[in-house]
Amino acid sequence: MRGDPDNGVPVAIARVRGAFCPQCPGSDTAGEMFERSERFMRRAAVLSETGLREVLARACQKTRLMAPVRRGKTSFDFEWIDDPDAVQMDYVRTVLPPKKAFLPVREMLLEFARGAQQAAAPLLDDAPFVLFGVHPCDLTAINQLDWAMGKRHGVADPHYVARRSAALIVGIDCMPDEYCFCTSVDSSDAREGADLFLTPIDAGYLVEVLTDRGEQPLAESGDGRDATPEEEAAPRAHGAEKKRRVTTRIESELEALPDLLERRYGAEVFEETAARCYSCGTCTNVCPTCFCFDVGDEVDLLLASGTRERRYDSCQFLDFAVVAGGHNFRGERVDRVRHRWFRKFVYLLREHGAPFCVGCGRCSKFCTAEIGLVDVLNSVLAEAKEEAVR
Amino acid sequence: MTTVERRFPEQQPDALFVPEMATIGRAENLTAQDRLFEIELPGGKDLGHKPGQFVEVSIYGFGEAPISVSSSPARRGSFELCVRKLGGLTGKLYTLGAGDSVGIRGPFGNGFAMEDFEGADCLIVAGGIGMAPLRSVVNTILADRDRYGRLILLYGNRTPDDILFADELEAWGEDDRNQVLVTIDRPAEGWDGHVGVVTTLFEEITLDPSRKVVAAVVGPPVMYRFVYVELAMMRIPEDHIYFSLERRMKCGVGKCGHCQVEGKYVCIDGPVFTGEALREFHESI
Numbered sequence: 001m002r003g004d005p006d007n008g009v010p011v012a013i014a015r016v017r018g019a020f021c022p023q024c025p026g027s028d029t030a031g032e033m034f035e036r037s038e039r040f041m042r043r044a045a046v047l048s049e050t051g052l053r054e055v056l057a058r059a060c061q062k063t064r065l066m067a068p069v070r071r072g073k074t075s076f077d078f079e080w081i082d083d084p085d086a087v088q089m090d091y092v093r094t095v096l097p098p099k100k101a102f103l104p105v106r107e108m109l110l111e112f113a114r115g116a117q118q119a120a121a122p123l124l125d126d127a128p129f130v131l132f133g134v135h136p137c138d139l140t141a142i143n144q145l146d147w148a149m150g151k152r153h154g155v156a157d158p159h160y161v162a163r164r165s166a167a168l169i170v171g172i173d174c175m176p177d178e179y180c181f182c183t184s185v186d187s188s189d190a191r192e193g194a195d196l197f198l199t200p201i202d203a204g205y206l207v208e209v210l211t212d213r214g215e216q217p218l219a220e221s222g223d224g225r226d227a228t229p230e231e232e233a234a235p236r237a238h239g240a241e242k243k244r245r246v247t248t249r250i251e252s253e254l255e256a257l258p259d260l261l262e263r264r265y266g267a268e269v270f271e272e273t274a275a276r277c278y279s280c281g282t283c284t285n286v287c288p289t290c291f292c293f294d295v296g297d298e299v300d301l302l303l304a305s306g307t308r309e310r311r312y313d314s315c316q317f318l319d320f321a322v323v324a325g326g327h328n329f330r331g332e333r334v335d336r337v338r339h340r341w342f343r344k345f346v347y348l349l350r351e352h353g354a355p356f357c358v359g360c361g362r363c364s365k366f367c368t369a370e371i372g373l374v375d376v377l378n379s380v381l382a383e384a385k386e387e388a389v390r
Numbered sequence: 391m392t393t394v395e396r397r398f399p400e401q402q403p404d405a406l407f408v409p410e411m412a413t414i415g416r417a418e419n420l421t422a423q424d425r426l427f428e429i430e431l432p433g434g435k436d437l438g439h440k441p442g443q444f445v446e447v448s449i450y451g452f453g454e455a456p457i458s459v460s461s462s463p464a465r466r467g468s469f470e471l472c473v474r475k476l477g478g479l480t481g482k483l484y485t486l487g488a489g490d491s492v493g494i495r496g497p498f499g500n501g502f503a504m505e506d507f508e509g510a511d512c513l514i515v516a517g518g519i520g521m522a523p524l525r526s527v528v529n530t531i532l533a534d535r536d537r538y539g540r541l542i543l544l545y546g547n548r549t550p551d552d553i554l555f556a557d558e559l560e561a562w563g564e565d566d567r568n569q570v571l572v573t574i575d576r577p578a579e580g581w582d583g584h585v586g587v588v589t590t591l592f593e594e595i596t597l598d599p600s601r602k603v604v605a606a607v608v609g610p611p612v613m614y615r616f617v618y619v620e621l622a623m624m625r626i627p628e629d630h631i632y633f634s635l636e637r638r639m640k641c642g643v644g645k646c647g648h649c650q651v652e653g654k655y656v657c658i659d660g661p662v663f664t665g666e667a668l669r670e671f672h673e674s675i
Contacts, residue, residue, distance in 0.1 A: 109407045112450040119493075120450075122408050153644030153658050158404040265672060292647030295407075295640050299451045306451055308407070315647065323638045324455070324476040327611050329651075329673060339650075347653030 042211075044227040048204035051223025056084035056132060058220060059168075064129040066101050068094050078131075087132060089200070092177045093360055097288030098138050099145055101131045102163045106311045109159060109295070113305045120308075124162040130217075132170045137180075137358040139171050139194055140187035141288030144356055148291050152352075168213055171197040172205075173238050176246045179361025181374055183243050184250035187358040199235040206234045251378050254355055258346040260384045265338070269379040274334035276369040281314030283340065283363035283373075289356040290314075315339050341377060406643060409448040409493025415468055417487045420554050423474050424519065425484050426460070429494065430468045437469045437494075440501030441526035442606075442634055442662045446642050447471065447483065448493030455479040456639040458661075459497060460522040462529030472522035472554060498642035499661045502527055502606055502632055510602040511539040513595075513626070515617050517546050517588055517609020521554045523634060524608050528562065539602075541568040542595055546588025546609070550574055550581045569595065588613060592620045604630045611636065614675040618665060628665035635661050635675070 047055065059065045060082055067087040068076045076091040078098045096105070110120040134142070142164075149160035171194035182188035191197050195214030198205040206227055209215055218224045252260060284290040294313035299306035313320060316336050321329040330336045348356040357373070364372040415428040431437065437445070437459065444458040455477065461470035475484040486492065504527070512531055516524045524543075531538045543562065547553050553572060563570035571591045573584040584591065588609070597603055603626050607617050614633055621631050637649035637656040649656035652671050654663075668675060 114451050115491075119405070119411050120408055122404050122406075124404060149645060153655070155406065155643040155645070156403060157643075157645055158406050291645070293640070293645070294648075295454065295646065297451050297453045303451070308450075308453075310646075313647070315650075320648065321637070323611075323636050324474075324480065325610070327636075329611075329637070335673065342652065343650075347650075351653060 042209050042215075044232045045207045045209060045218055045224040046201070046203050046205070046227045046231055047198075047207050047218075047221065047224050050204075051221055052198075052205055053084050053087075054223065055217050055221050056087055056130075059130040059132070059217070060084055064127065065132060066098070066129060067132040071095070078133075089133065089172065091133075092174065092180075093135070093362055093365065095362070095366065096286060097141060097360065097362065098131055098134050099141065099288050099291075101129070101167060102142070102145065102160050103149070103291060103293075103312075106309055107159060108307045108309055110308050111305065112297075112308065114299070114303060122158060124158060126162040126166045128166045128168070130168045130170065132172075134169055134171045134194065135174045135360070136171065136190040137182045137187045137360040138288050139169070139192065140185075140190040140358040141360070142169070142193045143190075144289045144352070144354065144358070145291055146193070147352060148289075148348075148356075168217070169194045169196075170214075173197070173199045173235065173242065175242055177361070178247055179365045180246055180359060181248040181250060181361065182359035183246045184248075184374070185254065185355050185357055185359040188243055188246070189239050197235075199238045201231055201234045203231070206231050208235065248361070248374050250374055250381075252381050254349065257355070257377075258350050260381055261342060261346050263387070264380045264384050267380045267383050269376055269383065270334050270338045270341075273371055273376050274332075274337045276371055277316070277333060277337055278368055279316050279318060279333055279336065280368055281316045282366050282368060283371075284314040284316055285312055286362040286366050288358060288360055288362070289344070292320075315343070341373075341380070345377065407495070407641070409446065409454070409495045411491050412494045414486055414488055414490045414492060420472065421552055423476075423484075423552075424554055425473055425475070427471045427473065427483075427486075427492075428468050429471060429492065431494065434467045436463075436466055437497055439463060439469065439497035439526075441504060441530045442501035442523055442632075443497040443499045444523075444639070444642075444661065445471070445494050445496035445498065446639070447473075447479065448495070449479060449482050449486075450493070452479045452482045454493070454495075454640070456498075456642065456657075458523035458526075458634070460525050462526045462533055464530060464533035472519070472525070474519045496642060498639070498657050500659065502634075502662050504530055506630065506632075507531065507604045507606075508537050509539060510604040510630070511597065512541050513597070513603055513605040513621075514541070514543045515545075515588060515605060515607040515609070515621075516543065517613040518548070518552065519554070520608030520610070520613075520634075521545060522608075524606060525555060525558070527606050532562065532568075535565075535567070539567075540598075543568070543570045544588055544591040544595070545570070545572045546575070546591070546613075547572070548575050550578050550583075571595070587616070589616045589620050592624070597624055599625075602630070604632070606632045606634075608634045611675055618668075618675075621665070628669065631665035632662050633665065633668060633675070635663060637661070 068091050069079050069086045070088050071077050076094045108123045112120045149157040195211040197208040292313045293310045295310045344357045413430045415430045417427045419425050439459050444456045446454045447457045448454045457471050460472040473480050475481045559570050562568050577585050635656050639649045639657040640646040642657050644655045644658040
């Protein structure tokens with residue numbers, strides 16, 4: 001069974017990253033510092049719904065659990081939870097992506113006493129936890145972040161690495177809505193990064209065990225049994241059905257995007273998009289692959305001590321590229337708007353060999369001005385093609 | 391472009407964002423808004439920087455800011471930072487003096503490819519506070535004078551009161567191999583020197599066409615396009631022109647994103663870029 005993608009076992013990371021950027025030292029890797037799932041699953045088990053809830057209950061008791069919960073009628077979010085029954089198994093997308101488990105919206109880097117002569121100790125959160133319910137697109141994003149925060153530029157971010165190394169990740173398969181386009185960015189079948197991956201089946205869940213770490217929760221559960229060959233075929237069938245239902249598409253091969261976009265640096269659609277954009281930063285805040293941050297000091301009321309914090313920042317904010325003295329290198333909104341598409345589909349795609357977009361649809365779904373990431377991209381591509389014809 | 395070996399500070403990996411506490415050895419005001427600090431690291435160790443590199447300076451409660459190193463690596467046991475008070479951190483820093491402590495992370499960035507300057511006539515173009523990092527270049531050249539050809543320094547300021555390192559400028563000019571030209575933007579009382587923006591100094595110099603010339607340029611963003619044109623007219627090849635780009639580096643280690651110039655990070659791939667490299671960008675200067 002194992003190692004045979006044609007026999008019902010989904011391929012986890014068969015794609016070769018960096019195939020079109022062979023010189024790029026970072027392109028083939030998300031980082032060896034974390035235990036990686038192997039290319040193919042080690043084995044498949046079946047857990048009943050009750051058995052799975054028990055596994056989650058144990059995670060709550062023994063460590064910590066972050067999982068999707070319902071927040072509103074149609075909105076979901078990843079949260080630290082104590083009640084395993086609150087976990088939402090079936091959801092399309094959360095508002096904030098699970099990156100917040102590793103890169104919190106706000107986090108303390110260090111504590112200081114004002115005027116201290118001693119170096120502060122870094123605050124590293126390495127308490128084990130389970131991150132449950134991660135869809136393949138978000139798994140792909142975690143791999144992108146592992147590279148960006150883990151080893152890009154030869155430096156690992158210790159705060160990210162501490163949290164990331166402490167996580168046991170359980171993925172779960174999903175069905176798309178009209179905003180999803182995972183099939184265009186090669187993220188619909190992702191397994192890499194997960195320790196366990198679930199697909200809903202009649203008997204409960206087919207569990208792909210992907211790492212050693214992933215064996216532990218199953219070993220502790222009396223419920224798991226080996227999957228039958230029919231059940232082992234479930235992920236493949238589920239994945240195929242998911243792909244069939246995806247309706248939103250990028251009208252280009254990924255490899256062609258950097259050159260096509262660069263040729264249309266001044267594309268009309270960036271101006272049109274800028275005219276609608278509010279520069280609110282929602283798109284980057286909800287993006288599972290965006291990782292830019294700001295750092296600042298917070299001081300207590302007595303001005304005696306404080307913390308150095310980092311928080312999400314956005315290249316869409318007016319002051320993102322301001323320097324001392326006031327010069328703004330992206331003072332025009334169109335430059336900030338263009339930067340978002342270029343960053344995802346030109347600069348980082350070239351450098352890493354994969355786009356920094358995983359097709360989750362969050363930026364388009366939550367945009368206050370209803371700007372669609374794929375719509376804009378396809379307009380640029382249409383302009384490029386039109387130009388090529390002429 | 392000429393690649394400069396990438397260096398990262400020797401520090402504990404866990405302490406990537408934790409500054410080392412250093413002591414201000416000496417501080418003096420150079421102008422009404424610029425102050426020069428001598429910084430001593432614990433144990434009197436050297437910073438180990440290259441000209442053109444920067445450090446992140448911290449004051450707890452006020453944050454952190456990227457500041458380029460103003461002394462040359464030839465100076466041992468301490469280094470110097472020339473700081474203009476422009477924001478919260480630099481405003482606070484301006485009030486500090488000898489014995490006060492500041493946090494230091496770094497050095498970061500690539501720095502100037504000094505090996506390219508060796509044996510060449512060195513044309514240094516500074517605007518305002520841009521003199522701070524270029525002083526490190528100048529002193530590197532002067533510390534090993536025979537290794538380099540002529541040194542021509544063109545330095546522009548808004549007013550005579552803004553001129554940094556006036557005594558040193560004078561001392562540098564005393565050597566026949568050095569030519570130091572200073573200008574101010576508009577006529578001012580008591581100033582009998584050159585008047586006009588820094589590009590007007592190019593008329594005052596003559597380059598030896600038989601010699602290799604390498605240029606280093608640091609100044610306000612608005613200056614770069616105009617200096618670029620002058621250097622191109624003097625037929626200095628683009629890959630021998632070095633510009634240092636200003637960005638607001640928050641992390642210094644290629645993560646936070648603030649210093650991106652298209653696909654490059656100024657804190658990693660810069661801050662020094664050749665003219666050739668800059669031509670590839672839309673949004674660099």
